[in-house]
Amino acid sequence: MTILIQRRGVLAAALGMFTSGGVLQGSYAAKGDGIFPADFVWGASTSSYQIEGAVEEDGRGKSIWDAFSRTLGRVKNGDTGDVACDHYHRWHEDVDLLSNGNFTAYRFSTAWSRILPFGTGSIEHRGLDFYDRLVDGLLAKGLRPWLCLYHWDLPQTLQEHGGWLNRDTSAKFADYTRVVASSLGDRVKDWAILNEPNVHALFGYGTGEHAPGLKGLPKMLAAIHHLNLAHGRAVQALRAQHADLRVGTVISLQPVRPCSDSSGDRSAAERFDAMWNGSCLDPLIKGTYPSPIAPDFTSLIADGDLTTTQQPIDYLGVNYYSPMYIMHAPQSLFGAWFGPAPTDLRFTTMGWPVDASGLAEELIRLRDRYGNPELYVTENGACYDDELPATGFVLDNDRIAYLRDHISAIRHALSAGVKLRGYFVWSLLDNFEWAEGYSRRFGVVYVDFKTLKRTPKASYYWLAEFIKNHTFRN
Ligand code: FCB
DSSP: OHHHHHHHHHHHHHHHHHHSSSHHHHHHOSTTOSSSOTTOEEEEEOOHHHHOOOTTGGGOOOBHHHHHHTSTTSSGGGOOSSSTTOHHHHHHHHHHHHHHTTOSEEEEEOOHHHHSTTSSSSOOHHHHHHHHHHHHHHHHTTOEEEEEEESSOOBHHHHTTTGGGSTHHHHHHHHHHHHHHHHHTTTOOEEEEEEOHHHHHIIIIISOSSTTOOOSHHHHHHHHHHHHHHHHHHHHHHHHHOTTOEEEEEEEOOOEEESSSSHHHHHHHHHHHIIIIITTHHHHHTSSOOTTTHHHHGGGOOTTHHHHHOOOOSEEEEEOOOOEEEEEOTTSTTSEEEOOOOTTSEEOTTSOEEOTHHHHHHHHHHHHHTTOOOEEEEEOOOOOOOOOOTTOOBOOHHHHHHHHHHHHHHHHHHHTTOOEEEEEEEOSBOOOOGGGGGGOOOOSEEEOTTTOOEEEBHHHHHHHHHHHTTOOOO
16 A cells, blocks of 8 residues: 555656646546536456466366467467466455555456356356455455456357357356356346457357357357347346346447448448447347348347347446447458558557547447447456556556546546446456457556566556546545
């Protein structure tokens, strides 16, 4: 704590550009500025495979990411999640970082194969105990645990039975949901069913860039539909078990913009929008697939499926990073693919354009086209080539600017009547960024992957200060 305070002092000068006379002072300075309500949730997000490590410990079974990352050429530099941030052993330290950073909630995911090593059947109580300790640790610090049941790490045994190509995986997922809920449902009140099923299906089953590395449109469509079914069945399972849970799910939603004004690019953008933004959202909220892609799903839909997918939820989680620029691409997976973004934009080191207006646009679109549901931004953040110099201070000013602008965008959405209830930064820690391994840093806390030492970055202190000024604590 002392260290934290000292560092805050030293960093104050570096942060001056963001706090004196700028947006922070002008628009956000006072508590209760009339925009962020008293119970607005300020959180940080992570996921199991990206941070836990300890892949062989306490009876954990293998997940598809263990298999994928150990396959030559799949992940940059041959990186794996074997150790990751070693959060499994260092979670105390991470809970302290959350608490000292003034966060009020923590979104994490449970690893299915830690709890049911083979995806189904016998329960590994040591795995459940880990989450039990974590939840108690969070509650003891006054942090709201926000539990996501699935962040892409399917048990490998289920993959051997087809994974999300198999309809039955959705029933297995509901069984797993019951196990987690019966152990943690007394203390965890905020549940997220899936993380970004749209992205998981596209890159895991469509292009093969993510685990399980499968390719082709039919596979991608089947995975989408079965993930949608899994969502519905898990919502039913949670509701049947505990009446007092707040249940939602998380989808990656980003506005799609055509690369040019040509009719080819415009219709490609429409199709891409339906596939990326609509294929999980519409079955969930409207009980239909979006019209431009509905015919693609007909053969997968059995009687009653679209009633199962359309379960009432308490909130929708929106993960937003950047708008997407799409062009007509006849040779691609479904005829529309990423094209060049305008060159006058700034880009993160992922190559993603920086444009906070897309976040406000997306939130307002949900207000107008999806019946103004309760929303949380469950992930938002930026990747830059941070360095930890000898001084020990990571001055990630680009990330601060990104966060500042995106928080400004949610402020705009709130004043436009969007029912936004919270904002979670991605991510608390630098971590295993899927196919990019450890080469991409998204954390507000720097992790040295050799020593596993955590060093809060300037953005962490900036956010801590911002949250302090916008929360009402007794
Ligand atoms: C999201 C994922 C998350 C992380 C960020 C950068 O799509 O949900 O795990 O990889 O992107």
